[in-house]
């Protein structure tokens with residue numbers, strides 16, 4: 001047994017339900033807590049995610065008694081140097097299954113091994129690690145419903161009983177050599193109001209949601225109501241683990257509890273799909289969609305900008321795009337509506353919208369985002385049929401029946417009462433001043449989308 005190990009935090013910025021702590025405490029009497037600011041991840045993250053991360057790191061550092069060592073650089077270089085500096089035989093992590101994380105961890109593992117040290121993976125950000133849920137023939141699932149069944153049958157461990165005192169943390173100041181410690185960076189300027197970034201805040205929000213969980217099945221599709229858990233950002237950074245949520249849900253029984261468990265399963269399904277098909281982060285999961293004719297050129301850029309600014313003239317779309325800027329979060333129903341509009345009304349590639357979301361969302365998660373977009377575009381697993389084009393007017397009237405959601409985010413329409421807000425062009429005095437006319441004729445673009453889809457059908461023959 002060596003004197004010290006290293007716990008390398010990545011997407012698990014918490015002290016409770018931390019299997020890596022148990023593994024580290026088994027391996028050595030003391031451990032160094034490490035976070036590596038990796039430019040390869042930080043640079044493409046938008047300001048909301050960077051700022052949330054920095055705040056979560058400050059909070060983790062506090063929970064660890066100020067003993068989090070933060071360094072900057074390529075982990076394949078930084079992690080082995082830190083491990084060598086403290087004489088650690090093992091570096092403990094929760095496994096990462098994303099395309100970049102998998103490659104990074106292999107590189108770190110090799111660099112450690114060259115020096116006689118080991119990367120030890122314990123657990124992952126998921127209840128069931130990607131790759132575990134398979135069909136009877138050993139193949140991965142391409143469809144959600146059977147995945148969910150086998151996922152639930154597979155089951156998961158109980159939460160790990162840990163807190164900050166499970167491990168005796170080394171004071172990074174004692175460490176000699178290795179990469180230089182850096183301060184956790186100051187917040188990037190963000191316009192959006194972000195949720196509090198701490199494990200305590202995550203658990204408090206979860207307990208608050210549990211009090212109302214029985215309303216979830218009815219309320220979850222209503223962007224005008226606070227009916228969803230808002231846990232996505234906490235799951236993204238591992239301020240809570242889904243195992244903790246699933247254990248709490250197991251104590252209850254209702255349709256809403258079942259419905260929430262299913263949403264957690266969607267997150268796990270998309271992580272599994274991305275693990276099986278890392279190429280689907282950048283291109284169509286269903287390759288026949290490569291034949292879809294897409295809008296391009298100057299006019300397409302103007303269309304994209306109007307969508308991104310929330311100035312399409314379709315109120316529910318504009319409210320969603322403005323919620324994205326104001327809150328760095330958008331309700332799931334509205335994510336689908338704005339995504340459908342970009343892809344099927346403007347005929348733009350889904351990956352442009354996905355990139356925009358990753359820049360502005362605080363919960364931006366490659367697996368859920370790219371596959372949420374592909375579900376809407378029709379090019380993903382389980383895709384909604386391409387011919388089902390979301391109508392932004394009827395979607396608005398159905399899911400924001402009194403127009404409250406639109407009025408909250410589109411000030412130009414605050415004077416329009418009730419559901420009339422979803423069709424401002426039909427008001428007796430016309431579109432209120434300052435708000436744009438619809439940028440397209442939805443009926444015509446729907447037909448255009450279907451005509452373009454014929455090319456995909458031809459490619460499949």
Ligand SMILES: Cc1cc2nc3c(=O)[nH]c(=O)nc-3n(C[C@H](O)[C@H](O)[C@H](O)COP(=O)(O)OP(=O)(O)OC[C@H]3O[C@@H](n4cnc5c(N)ncnc54)[C@H](O)[C@@H]3O)c2cc1C
Nearest residue numbers: 228229230231232263267332335363364365368369372373
């Ligand atoms: C185009 C598009 C892009 C999306 N991008 C992201 C993203 O970047 N990050 C992200 O976490 N989710 C993404 N989603 C999924 C979903 O919209 C969000 O998880 C949800 O809105 C988060 O709010 P909540 O925590 O209140 O959700 P709740 O309704 O309370 O759901 C509970 C949890 O289940 C998971 N979940 C719910 N719906 C989905 C789903 N459709 N796919 C995967 N997981 C789900 C999330 O972890 C969520 O926190 C996207 C969906 C679409 C259609």
